[in-house]
Amino acid sequence: MVNIKRYFIELGLQKVAIDEYLASKFWRAGYAGVDIIKTPLGVRIIIYAQRPGMIIGRRGQNLRVIQAVFERLFRIENPQITVVEVPDPDLNARVVAFNIALALERGIHFRRAAFIALRRIMNAGAVGCEIVISGKLRTERARYEKLVAGKVYKSGDQSLQLVDRAVAHVLLKPGVYGVQVLITKPGMPADYVEVLPPEKAQEKLKELGVEVSAEGVAEGGAGAAS
Template sequence: MASERKFIAENIRRVLLKEYLMKEVSRAGFGGLDVQRTPMGTSIILTTERPGLVIGKKGQTIKNLTIAVEDKFGFENPKIEVLEVADPNLNAQIMAEKLAFSLERGWHFRRAGHSTVRRIMDSGAKGCHIMLAGKLTGQRHRREKFKEGYIKFCGEPKLQFMERGYATAKLKMGIIGVTVDIMDSNSRLPDEIKVLTKTEVSQVYPELLDETPAPIVDKNLLEEKPAVVEPKVEEPKVEKPKAAKAKTDKPKVEEPKVEKPKEDKPKAAKPKAEKPKSDEPKEDKPKAAKTKAEKPKAEEKKEEI
């Protein structure tokens, strides 16, 4: 539990340091802060639009800042290093402060928002998203968004490629919050694939396009020669004499057979079922009377004597 409290206290101290330096360096254009611990002490890298205002005459301003950081926030042996922003139009924190300053001067929020988006995209950014929240036109709180190009709202691409800046504009109607998100032109999204040309491949991987001729191989060596099959010589088999085993005849003992008396089971006489004879009158079939055909007898011719 002690380690968690120590971690939270360290982060709170860094947030308070960032807010303090934003107020002290607001004229020079605060662009970002990075705090690192080193064996020699604490290294504080401060990014601004005009580093000359932070350093001051003969470095007096930065010396006063270093003493104040050590006394107020308790950093051990702090060393402040000031860097200049390469392109202020691609720095989200600087653009958020400029937009808030233009709103305080009386610009209409739509005019200020569209002009800021146009300036960021003309500097080469891949995408930009601006959100204004507060009493913009009346007593009712509302939000207004301005966006253009590629924008990532979640996931690892958002944490890796999107830079966020926040500022506040104090008006008569109330406070307006200004949030600016910028995707840098050097950010490479996961779905972007670059196809290299032949010259680029030769510069990166010269061994892939090595055009040295291949070694000449003799074709006779590659031809397969027929395998010579040597005849197998059959060796005569020597029969080993088998040792005759002596058989021992064991005397067989005859066991006496005991005759079991057979029991005569009485056979039960099964009654024969007599079929009932039906007294049906027999019909006398009429016999057909056969007529004997009388053959004509041939009259014997009497011979005349």
């Protein structure tokens, strides 16, 4: 009999291993993540990236290499690989972190790269963003710089539901630089309360069947509340 707990733990470890492999190979393509779906015909693997063409390769050459790696290293029989473009790359923390790391590798100043990324994230509709770049930025001593815009949740259920996190590393001549990105995606937090103006509030009460009088509010005309 198969141990259910062990089975799901092994599935999770396999996905983490595949994710780390793809991130290390295709971070320059704006790799965003992977989904693994088991079907009766085999295993379907969906790879998300900002630039799918770099992962597919010329005439699908890279896909054939990835398929062989999955069969040999991860023991996945008959993997069906699909590469999909990320719909909103500026709202994906992993894509943004890899893009900043790529800009640093090209010689762009770290503050300029961070400001450009921060502006693009907020223009894409994010509620908030935090970018932290660490390393030997200007001196031989390692330090970090943080850029923050909008609202970024650090704890609670909202940080789990609305905040996307990612970390990227890039090796430069001074040493290893680290890039951490937190993006608060558009969405309604659990404690959100909208206060309507009096005119709209009266319209809403009428829709709910609540009568409004000068003395107070009476539900269904049964009497006024003092």
